[in-house]
Amino acid sequence: MFEIFGIPSTALFGQLLIGLINGSFYALLSLGLAVIFGMLNIINFSHGAQYMMGAFTAYLILQYSGLGYWPALIIAPIIVGITGIIVERLFLQRLYKLDHLYGLLLTFGLALIFEGVARNYFGSAGLPYTVPESLRGGQNLGFMFLPNYRAWVIAASLVICIGTWFVIERTRLGAYLRAATENPMLVRAFGINVPRMITLTYGFGVALAAFAGVMAAPIYNVSPQMGSELIIVVFAVVVIGGMGSILGAIITGFGLGVIEGLTKVFFPEASNTVIFVIMAIVLLVRPAGLFGRRA
Amino acid sequence: MEHVADPLVKKPSALRSQSETIGFVIMTAALVIAPFVTYPLFLMQAMCFALFACAFNLLIGYVGLLSFGHALYFGWASYLSAYSAKAWGFPPELAILTGTATAAVCGVVAGSLAIRRQGIYFAMITLALAQMMYFFALQAKFTGGEDGIQAVPRGVLFGLIDLKNEMSMYAVVLVIFLAGFMFIYRIIHSPFGEVLKAIRENEARAISLGYKTDRYKLVAFVLSATLAGVAGATKAIVLQLASLTDVNWPMSGEVVLMTLVGGLGTIFGPVVGAFAILVMQFKLAPIGEWVLVIQGAIFVSCVLLFRRGVIGEIANKLHIRL
Numbered sequence: 001m002f003e004i005f006g007i008p009s010t011a012l013f014g015q016l017l018i019g020l021i022n023g024s025f026y027a028l029l030s031l032g033l034a035v036i037f038g039m040l041n042i043i044n045f046s047h048g049a050q051y052m053m054g055a056f057t058a059y060l061i062l063q064y065s066g067l068g069y070w071p072a073l074i075i076a077p078i079i080v081g082i083t084g085i086i087v088e089r090l091f092l093q094r095l096y097k098l099d100h101l102y103g104l105l106l107t108f109g110l111a112l113i114f115e116g117v118a119r120n121y122f123g124s125a126g127l128p129y130t131v132p133e134s135l136r137g138g139q140n141l142g143f144m145f146l147p148n149y150r151a152w153v154i155a156a157s158l159v160i161c162i163g164t165w166f167v168i169e170r171t172r173l174g175a176y177l178r179a180a181t182e183n184p185m186l187v188r189a190f191g192i193n194v195p196r197m198i199t200l201t202y203g204f205g206v207a208l209a210a211f212a213g214v215m216a217a218p219i220y221n222v223s224p225q226m227g228s229e230l231i232i233v234v235f236a237v238v239v240i241g242g243m244g245s246i247l248g249a250i251i252t253g254f255g256l257g258v259i260e261g262l263t264k265v266f267f268p269e270a271s272n273t274v275i276f277v278i279m280a281i282v283l284l285v286r287p288a289g290l291f292g293r294r295a
Numbered sequence: 296m297e298h299v300a301d302p303l304v305k306k307p308s309a310l311r312s313q314s315e316t317i318g319f320v321i322m323t324a325a326l327v328i329a330p331f332v333t334y335p336l337f338l339m340q341a342m343c344f345a346l347f348a349c350a351f352n353l354l355i356g357y358v359g360l361l362s363f364g365h366a367l368y369f370g371w372a373s374y375l376s377a378y379s380a381k382a383w384g385f386p387p388e389l390a391i392l393t394g395t396a397t398a399a400v401c402g403v404v405a406g407s408l409a410i411r412r413q414g415i416y417f418a419m420i421t422l423a424l425a426q427m428m429y430f431f432a433l434q435a436k437f438t439g440g441e442d443g444i445q446a447v448p449r450g451v452l453f454g455l456i457d458l459k460n461e462m463s464m465y466a467v468v469l470v471i472f473l474a475g476f477m478f479i480y481r482i483i484h485s486p487f488g489e490v491l492k493a494i495r496e497n498e499a500r501a502i503s504l505g506y507k508t509d510r511y512k513l514v515a516f517v518l519s520a521t522l523a524g525v526a527g528a529t530k531a532i533v534l535q536l537a538s539l540t541d542v543n544w545p546m547s548g549e550v551v552l553m554t555l556v557g558g559l560g561t562i563f564g565p566v567v568g569a570f571a572i573l574v575m576q577f578k579l580a581p582i583g584e585w586v587l588v589i590q591g592a593i594f595v596s597c598v599l600l601f602r603r604g605v606i607g608e609i610a611n612k613l614h615i616r617l
Contacts, residue, residue: 043419099359101361101414104418106595106599109590109591109593109594109595109598112548113592116584120583120588232422232423232544233423233426235419235423236426238419239419239420272433273427273431276426276427277427280408283408284411287412288412
């Protein structure tokens, strides 16, 4: 053990790790928000609630079918993604011609409903979800102890983020998506079913949130309000990064997680607020956001 | 929107042009009679929330700016009002003024940051800044953390009126509410208010006409924050309590809900919405967490089915302004 700036290395790297973990969730969630906003022009306020639903779905799958973490990691995002598709078909598609603000209000209402239902059935206290057998234990890296599960979360979210970036920026499907974002009428004229693409995009964005929720379940307790406070921080992340760039959302998410972790070491009182303060500074210096284009 | 001026339409009848005045008389009369019929404390609380919703509506309804962080101004005004009355022994008029001034300062700072971005970003920025100030309230010593500031003395107004008397307190709150309401009415119908509406309809056009829209937006934001502060500061004296509930994000959501239910951009909508939501919360208190679900359902149905809100729909049916 050694010291850096008078801080024991284990504490420093420990917080750095927590920062990277939080950053993984910021990145996954702001990525989903950016993808949804790109196609639907709606800020999905229920994103946090859908993240929470992912965690609860994993919990329920374990309770009622005995299927553990790995199956849940696939099944829960699919189930929650399908509920997202239903939400889009039933509600959101009626709002595309209206002011963007109505989308925000509607999804805020949905978030209240989801959270309220969860609170009624599960109470406000957190429910435990154990780390899967195969990822228990950890590695001693000499300067710190790295639990296997946390390493997995960081790696998995990096892979998902970069994979999403690759699909959107480098494949034919992604090209359709980007084209439909720019000019949906023209893309429709080329014979591509844009409304279906919009529906599936929303489903995918929601599934991403649920995936993050399942990964979060063993780290944080599974609780109804786990999403609502997180989503506000993610909004700040999105304001800082700007929603124009997928890569920007990923970098900003991880970066801010790390900064938040370091703040916990050097100035713990500010760790809750540091991201908001950074947002204020970015607004002063670069109002369009770090990766945003001036509208 | 649908109100296209048609030169062939005959002059509006006396009733139609006077609808706002008639509405105001009915509202005032109802509020004067109400404390003899139902609980004064509930009515005072409802008037504070009604003023809060009117202040919020000034932004969303007349400038088209959705602030999702109005709890900041309401809550911090409430804290400073409660603290100055309890710890410094301020009389109620000074305590409310202190709270209001706090909200105004917060409004200047948050407003000048938030107006740097438009539309959806504006909503996210206001929400994030409010959350930041929530954490400050949570950590600061003077707010009492989870306990809040309790047993705030109501005091003696101007050294004359003892506010421990429920009816005196009621009269004071009624005067504050009506004054705030009329002030907002004057803003909306002033040349300044017309520019705000022009910004709401088409900001680019307003800029091309030579208006510095950012300044107008900032002034509107500060006015809205300040009036929300009046509501919060008064609430702290009435309920003798300031707590984290007042600054947290669900409070910001609640004021959006009140205004949406009553009718965005209507004069009386926020008042009706505030009373409706408070009555609902009061009646539904026994069913606990389901209130959250019902509020969410109201949000969804308002957005999908009646975007004009209760008062907006009535005004639209009768072709009057309310």
